[in-house]
Amino acid sequence: MKPKLNDVAQLAGVSVTTVSRVINDHGYLSEKTKQKVFAAMRELHYQPNNMARSLQGKNTQLVGLIFSDISNPFFAELVSRIEKLLFAKNYKVILCNSADDPQKERDYLQMLMANQVDGIIAGAHNLGIEEYQQYGLPIISFDRYLSDNVPIVSSDNFNGGWLAAQTLQQAGADKIAIFTGKSHAGSPTNGRREGYEAYLKQQGLTPHVHELPFELSPALKTMEIRTILENHAYNGVFCSDDLTALLTANVAQQLKLTIPTDLRLVGYDGTALIRNYHPNLTTIEQPLADISTLLVSLLLQRIADANCTLEEKYVLPVKLIKGITA
Amino acid sequence: MKPKLNDVAQLAGVSVTTVSRVINDHGYLSEKTKQKVFAAMRELHYQPNNMARSLQGKNTQLVGLIFSDISNPFFAELVSRIEKLLFAKNYKVILCNSADDPQKERDYLQMLMANQVDGIIAGAHNLGIEEYQQYGLPIISFDRYLSDNVPIVSSDNFNGGWLAAQTLQQAGADKIAIFTGKSHAGSPTNGRREGYEAYLKQQGLTPHVHELPFELSPALKTMEIRTILENHAYNGVFCSDDLTALLTANVAQQLKLTIPTDLRLVGYDGTALIRNYHPNLTTIEQPLADISTLLVSLLLQRIADANCTLEEKYVLPVKLIKGITA
DNA sequence: AACTGTATGTCAAACGTTTATCATTTTTAT
DNA sequence: ATAAAAATGATAAACGTTTGACATACAGTT
Numbered sequence: 001m002k003p004k005l006n007d008v009a010q011l012a013g014v015s016v017t018t019v020s021r022v023i024n025d026h027g028y029l030s031e032k033t034k035q036k037v038f039a040a041m042r043e044l045h046y047q048p049n050n051m052a053r054s055l056q057g058k059n060t061q062l063v064g065l066i067f068s069d070i071s072n073p074f075f076a077e078l079v080s081r082i083e084k085l086l087f088a089k090n091y092k093v094i095l096c097n098s099a100d101d102p103q104k105e106r107d108y109l110q111m112l113m114a115n116q117v118d119g120i121i122a123g124a125h126n127l128g129i130e131e132y133q134q135y136g137l138p139i140i141s142f143d144r145y146l147s148d149n150v151p152i153v154s155s156d157n158f159n160g161g162w163l164a165a166q167t168l169q170q171a172g173a174d175k176i177a178i179f180t181g182k183s184h185a186g187s188p189t190n191g192r193r194e195g196y197e198a199y200l201k202q203q204g205l206t207p208h209v210h211e212l213p214f215e216l217s218p219a220l221k222t223m224e225i226r227t228i229l230e231n232h233a234y235n236g237v238f239c240s241d242d243l244t245a246l247l248t249a250n251v252a253q254q255l256k257l258t259i260p261t262d263l264r265l266v267g268y269d270g271t272a273l274i275r276n277y278h279p280n281l282t283t284i285e286q287p288l289a290d291i292s293t294l295l296v297s298l299l300l301q302r303i304a305d306a307n308c309t310l311e312e313k314y315v316l317p318v319k320l321i322k323g324i325t326a
Numbered sequence: 327m328k329p330k331l332n333d334v335a336q337l338a339g340v341s342v343t344t345v346s347r348v349i350n351d352h353g354y355l356s357e358k359t360k361q362k363v364f365a366a367m368r369e370l371h372y373q374p375n376n377m378a379r380s381l382q383g384k385n386t387q388l389v390g391l392i393f394s395d396i397s398n399p400f401f402a403e404l405v406s407r408i409e410k411l412l413f414a415k416n417y418k419v420i421l422c423n424s425a426d427d428p429q430k431e432r433d434y435l436q437m438l439m440a441n442q443v444d445g446i447i448a449g450a451h452n453l454g455i456e457e458y459q460q461y462g463l464p465i466i467s468f469d470r471y472l473s474d475n476v477p478i479v480s481s482d483n484f485n486g487g488w489l490a491a492q493t494l495q496q497a498g499a500d501k502i503a504i505f506t507g508k509s510h511a512g513s514p515t516n517g518r519r520e521g522y523e524a525y526l527k528q529q530g531l532t533p534h535v536h537e538l539p540f541e542l543s544p545a546l547k548t549m550e551i552r553t554i555l556e557n558h559a560y561n562g563v564f565c566s567d568d569l570t571a572l573l574t575a576n577v578a579q580q581l582k583l584t585i586p587t588d589l590r591l592v593g594y595d596g597t598a599l600i601r602n603y604h605p606n607l608t609t610i611e612q613p614l615a616d617i618s619t620l621l622v623s624l625l626l627q628r629i630a631d632a633n634c635t636l637e638e639k640y641v642l643p644v645k646l647i648k649g650i651t652a
Numbered sequence: 653a654a655c656t657g658t659a660t661g662t663c664a665a666a667c668g669t670t671t672a673t674c675a676t677t678t679t680t681a682t
Numbered sequence: 683a684t685a686a687a688a689a690t691g692a693t694a695a696a697c698g699t700t701t702g703a704c705a706t707a708c709a710g711t712t
Contacts, residue, residue: 052698276544378668
């Protein structure tokens with residue numbers, strides 16, 4: 001059996017109370033007993049049972065992370081950063097791939113509650129989940145409206161869309177399309193699209209909006225894109241995420257459209273993966289380091305003081321990454 | 327406060343015992359009381375406290391996942407799949423990015439123990455961690471030797487290396503290099519390299535091994551690759567992971583080397599990401615679906631019966647994905 | 653000698669649940 | 683009507699830890 005407090009106490013020749021005091025640094029303790037206790041803990045490879053501790057009212061030091069799917073490099077990088085930051089603060093992370101399935105998301109929420117997580121960071125796609133309100137749990141959202149009093153951290157999507165359109169135009173494009181996800185209220189890609197539309201309108205150009213459902217497989221998406229590019233003589237395309245931009249580049253190559261002479265291309269996200277392995281792609285970078293730092297810091301504030309007042313929205317500036325595609 | 331068993335009992339007008347029985351489906355229960363209890367649970371949004379349950383000796387239904395870094399798409403996809411499989415079996419996942427830091431890995435292990443995880447799946451890079459043996463916890467390893475009696479699941483690295491070399495040769499290459507990570511005992515990339523060397527030897531060709539340390543940033547790696555390609559007239563390169571293959575393709579483009587006429591290229595991993603967004607890349611696909619299924623299934627076996635005998639090694643077949651780079 | 657501060661111990665309650673035991677009541681079958 | 687089976691309850695112990703109340707012992711100061 002695993003060693004318990006009692007075993008440590010026996011080996012160290014002290015009482016359980018003393019051992020517990022050592023562990024929690026509580027009350028008077030001599031250096032000598034501390035050392036004895038630590039030695040005993042080491043010898044037995046003792047690990048306090050977190051279940052028992054948190055039953056006592058201690059925090060679980062667990063945080064739930066709900067994202068649609070971390071096999072998407074953007075979320076992978078975000079989750080990786082968040083995990084690192086939280087680990088440094090002595091928190092552990094329970095990972096949830098909600099797969100954009102509201103029921104799964106609901107199940108995950110329940111599960112996280114049952115596991116007594118101290119808080120949740122959510123960046124899932126499902127909107128209007130009333131459950132988020134019910135539990136009085138600290139929650140911070142990335143880029144999605146979940147419910148009132150759940151703060152939202154996001155990049156400046158509007159400005160990003162504007163910047164993308166501007167970049168395309170300045171690179172010589174005048175028939176500029178946007179490939180974006182299905183727009184539903186509260187979705188962040190809306191902001192990107194609005195920024196794009198606003199810029200085009202200001203310049204007297206017509207927006208051309210193509211909605212590619214988020215759930216579409218890359219193969220189907222490729223077909224769609226191919227059809228679109230064949231039927232419209234666009235010379236500039238803004239893709240509201242980098243992966244779609246890669247598909248578009250692939251299609252362009254198939255159609256013998258040279259980038260950036262025939263077709264200019266701007267993506268969105270600018271993960272390390274894209275910057276490192278696709279330095280050619282012009283894209284709008286979301287400040288992932290700042291985003292994750294802010295998400296974590298806000299969550300920890302809420303955990304420390306459930307009633308602390310936070311802003312409703314935190315919008316972080318984006319940055320143009322100049323490649324050669326626009 | 328959160329509702330507890332007692333509150334549910336009161337509302338349903340039954341005893342705690344009965345509620346507990348309903349929850350655990352234990353003993354005689356009438357349909358009527360069951361419904362009453364379920365209704366009360368719903369009304370209160372009751373969630374059993376998993377901490378308390380597992381203190382009772384119940385499993386925590388928690389599994390620890392230790393990988394070097396999920397911002398690497400390969401691990402992201404693997405972790406994503408594992409999480410989905412485990413969630414379907416009612417397990418939750420605690421994510422650990424060990425960052426290839428032995429101390430962090432050790433800390434994570436401790437932490438997972440303290441959280442009473444039922445088991446661990448590890449694919450971290452650090453070798454010879456004696457801690458793995460100490461705790462009598464079910465562990466399954468991906469592609470790394472951790473300790474005796476920790477089963478290893480991996481793809482057929484040797485055959486993959488062989489296949490890659492063969493593919494390059496059959497595509498017309500005769501000066502074939504390998505770009506691989508630093509080799510240390512127990513590392514899986516060794517197998518890939520050995521397969522590559524074996525094939526070349528069999529064909530009477532000289533192996534050219536270039537070790538690019540795993541920790542190198544993409545920018546530095548790119549420089550290294552550039553130097554290598556400039557100083558050797560290779561017409562075929564096998565990269566022991568797809569990301570390095572992408573870098574090599576980028577460098578080739580800079581050096582005006584046409585792929586596959588001047589330079590043939592084969593990668594390794596074949597994640598969905600690569601297959602979807604880089605269909606041109608010829609690569610060796612690790613069967614991620616099978617790998618994750620097997621990892622999970624072995625772990626669950628070990629959890630169900632700590633003494634069940636498992637093989638030491640499970641080697642899953644790889645598959646050549648024919649792109650146009652070789 | 654009396655006091656103070658430091659260091660440890662004993663004991664017990666509490667956290668929320670499970671589970672066993674025993675008891676009681678209701679239902680069903682004969 | 684009687685026995686067996688089904689349904690529920692009351693009670694308490696257990697899981698491993700924390701924490702408070704209280705007691706005791708010894709060191710160093712006055």
